Amino acid sequence: MTLGSCFTLLGYIVGGTVLLLEAQRRRMATEGTGWVVLAGLGGGVIGAKLTLWVLLNWNALVSHPALLLDPSSGGRALIGGIIGGWIGVELAKWRLGIKRSTGDLFALALPAGEAVGRIGCYLNGCCYGRACTLPWAIYQHGAWRHPAQLYSSAVAAIVFAVLLAMRNRLWREGDLFRLYLVLMGVTRFGLEFFRERNLMIAGLSLVQWTCLEIVVLFSVALFISERRSRRTSGLEERSYA
Numbered sequence: 001m002t003l004g005s006c007f008t009l010l011g012y013i014v015g016g017t018v019l020l021l022e023a024q025r026r027r028m029a030t031e032g033t034g035w036v037v038l039a040g041l042g043g044g045v046i047g048a049k050l051t052l053w054v055l056l057n058w059n060a061l062v063s064h065p066a067l068l069l070d071p072s073s074g075g076r077a078l079i080g081g082i083i084g085g086w087i088g089v090e091l092a093k094w095r096l097g098i099k100r101s102t103g104d105l106f107a108l109a110l111p112a113g114e115a116v117g118r119i120g121c122y123l124n125g126c127c128y129g130r131a132c133t134l135p136w137a138i139y140q141h142g143a144w145r146h147p148a149q150l151y152s153s154a155v156a157a158i159v160f161a162v163l164l165a166m167r168n169r170l171w172r173e174g175d176l177f178r179l180y181l182v183l184m185g186v187t188r189f190g191l192e193f194f195r196e197r198n199l200m201i202a203g204l205s206l207v208q209w210t211c212l213e214i215v216v217l218f219s220v221a222l223f224i225s226e227r228r229s230r231r232t233s234g235l236e237e238r239s240y241a
Contacts, residue, residue, distance in 0.1 A: 004123030011120060015113025016041070022105050032096050033105070039092035040085040040106065047084015079188070079210055082110070082181075103177030108163055110180065114156035122149035129194050146194040155187045172225045178218045185215035 001009075016037075023033055089102060121127040122138075129138075129146030137144040162183065167176050189211040197205035204212075 002124070004120045004125075007120030007123060008117050009120075011113045011115075011117025012041070012045075014116045015109040018112040019105050019109035022108055026105070028100075028102070028105065032098055033102065035096060036089055036092045036098065036102055037105070039088040041088075043088020043091075044081040044085030047080045047082070047087070079207060079214075082184075101174040101177075103174050104167075107176040107180040108160060108167070111156040111160040111163065111184075115153050115160060118149045118153035118156065121152075122147065127152070128196060130196055148191065148195045151194055152191055155191060159183045159187060170225075172229055175222060175225050178221050178225070181214055181218040182222065185211040185218070189215070 019037060023037075085106070089106075093099075093102065118127070125140050127149050128140045129148030129151075131143040132146050133144065134146070136147065138147045139145070159180070163176060163180055166179060170176055170179065189208050192205050192208050192211075197207075199206040201209060
């Protein structure tokens with residue numbers, strides 16, 4: 001196993017550890033939650049790998065399906081991983097009859113895992129940046145480039161710190177995960193300008209358009225949650241008056 005693959009694996013371990021600690025803190029460390037987490041992890045890994053391989057290298061995937069499970073083969077698309085993980089979680093919750101929101105368990109785990117896993121991307125040479133002449137440029141794929149993977153690692157660490165500070169200050173269960181999605185969308189939109197972009201539409205990449213949709217959708221969701229929380233608090237105050 002290469003050093004890059006080790007960091008990729010370490011990213012999953014760090015994310016899983018943070019998730020377990022958060023589940024214990026929220027008193028959600030049950031067998032059912034464990035199955036939900038495993039389903040989310042499996043769906044996330046497949047979704048992250050499958051997204052880029054389907055869009056950019058479908059023939060290679062058909063010829064060698066095992067590439068989906070190879071940590072050194074690249075193609076770890078964060079947004080695809082989130083979508084795949086969400087599908088896995090919802091299917092598991094439906095199968096187990098779990099109604100409670102579990103998104104907040106993943107809110108800290110995802111940026112923590114990404115902060116470490118992106119170092120693996122840097123060492124593996126995937127998810128590389130655009131060509132540049134800056135003093136800190138790195139030589140990858142035949143050119144001097146932005147160390148976009150390290151940018152992503154640093155940004156993920158900052159997102160983790162912000163969410164950690166906010167986890168007890170939000171209004172309703174599920175809001176921490178919604179805030180994560182907003183922060184992820186905003187930061188990934190900006191980071192795309194430093195990466196090699198594909199599938200351009202009206203000057204923006206497909207990933208950037210997806211990020212804009214995520215930011216708008218979950219900003220509205222946070223606003224609605226805040227309004228509902230205020231309304232509930234107002235009703236409770238009137239009932240005690």
